[in-house]
Amino acid sequence: MRILTKTSLYYLLVSFVVFLVGGFSFYKIMQAEIYDEVDDQLFTDKENIIAYIQEHNRLPNVTSGISEAIVVREAEAVSPTIEELADTLIFSNYDEEYIPFRYLTFTAYQNGNPYEYTILKSLIDFEDLFESTMLAMAWIFLLLLFGLGAVNYLINKYMWRHFYQMLYKVKRYSLSQHKPLQLKNSSTKEFQELKEVLMAMTEKIQSDYYNLKEFTENASHEIQTPLAIVNSKLELFMQSETLTQQQALLVEEMYASTNRLSRLNKSLILLTRIGNREFKEQEKVPLHELVVEQLEQLEEMASMRGLELLPPELESTYVYMNRGLAEVLVSNLLINAIRHNHEGGSIGVSLQKSMLCVWNTGEMLQGPADQLFGRFMSGNDTGGSLGIGLALVKKICDLYDMKPSYSYADGMHRLCICFSH
């Protein structure tokens, strides 16, 4: 959930609770106030009536108070109601509904005779006032709620904009693009700190990366010459007629190892150079012709391993890339299919406008499939493999935004390269 949505939601939740509690208290307070007022009026009427009786020694006219109705009846002397204050509902014929009343019942004495007075006071006016006040309050609350919510949202959005810009840039940052991370200054202290930390961190990472890369490049290049020397000396040594069989074996083993080392080195240099984007020259490469060429070259190897090359299904497809790399890509895919196969297996190739697929029979993968494109991930049964072929494929795919994918079903490995047009 976005931080803006989250804060806004929390804000709305808290506001809602506050308004609910506030509304309820407001309601209770108002109700208490109204009852207070009505009760005051009732008691004033009572006082007036008693005072009237005392002054004039007769019962007052019932209409003389401020209340809506005063009911008088003779009370029984035995159990006179001293004083009773309560709510009641009285049916109004006119409105055809019950109307709330507040009443005060008390007993007044005239010449020693008890009279029970009931003063009734309609609450309907107060109720109306109360209702409209509550409604108005509710509206105000609602407007405040959403108004403040919106303002809060906008302010937050404005405040967090630097953060989102940073996030956007960091997401798109890549070491291999050779561009330093550029972030804008922010007036917010925390964001400014974040920016400084990020810049310092990426700078450090970048310089470490360059150092390491430089070291690898130098190491690979500088190794070439000594290797060439060792190779050539061993070759000369081999020509000597006086080698014993044991010596010959030793020399041959050395020679085989330096050969392997130099091939490995060549592949690593190629990997590095692809990573450095050194293959800038691009052209429209006819992939279908390339596949046919490579198949012809590898046909012999396939047949010597007893593999059947299924007739390739090729559509004319042109991909804009470096020709040399295209060759490396196709040949590594095919070699992989030949290598990880079993006697009497088969290999198929299909090329469509958007996808190149190579599938072959073979045993299921030992390790996890997502490590397939890593370096030195060769299986067990592949003597002499450098385990770098698919890493090259992956690197080339990365360079040209192609997507390699792998699947295994019914004893068939299937490697596909998806071109993005």
Next chain:
Amino acid sequence: MKVLVVEDEHALRESILTYLQQEGYICESADNFRDASLKASDYSYVCVIVDLTLPGGSGLEIVRQLKENNPDTGIIIISAKNALDDKITGLEIGGDDYLTKPFHLSELNARLKSVIRRRNFSGQKTVQVGAIKVFPDAAEVSVCDKKLVLTKKEYDLLLYFIANRKRVLTKESIAEHLWGDHVDALDSLDFVYTHIKNLRRKLLTAGGEDYIQTVYGLGYKFSC
């Protein structure tokens, strides 16, 4: 036949010189740009083997210079950089062949022979070794004047053997010669054995001798 070897790495230069001298070439060498440039312009060679990275200048400049002054000289470029663009530039301005370090001396020797053959034997286009006659232009071989039917790989293998006669050839160098960049792809050493077996059989059936000897532990030797 005079060959100029331009290579700044002393040990490597010595190896190349030794191997080529054993093959019977008269070799001269240079270890920097100035020397190389002087020698290339003052004397004439059948072929110049030139390293691209030299102290004092680029080997490409020497190639350019040779093309201008001695267009008949064959040129083989050797370089530690296997940059495709270097390869293209080198061949475009007139290099006859290109080898990446590290390379096999036998491979260099074969390339050198092939360059010289293409340049010098423009009239007479056969290579004769014992009873074997090779017609490089037609890619045909005859033994005792009988045409021998060879596959492309067997033909390449035979030429490689002839170029490195009486030399021990390792399985690695043969495999690399036959399959190039695909060499590390498969168990090519076993394939080498199969091809050699077939070639040997064909040569024998055609009436030739068993020219290909196995050198224990090392590889093969072609002698006739």
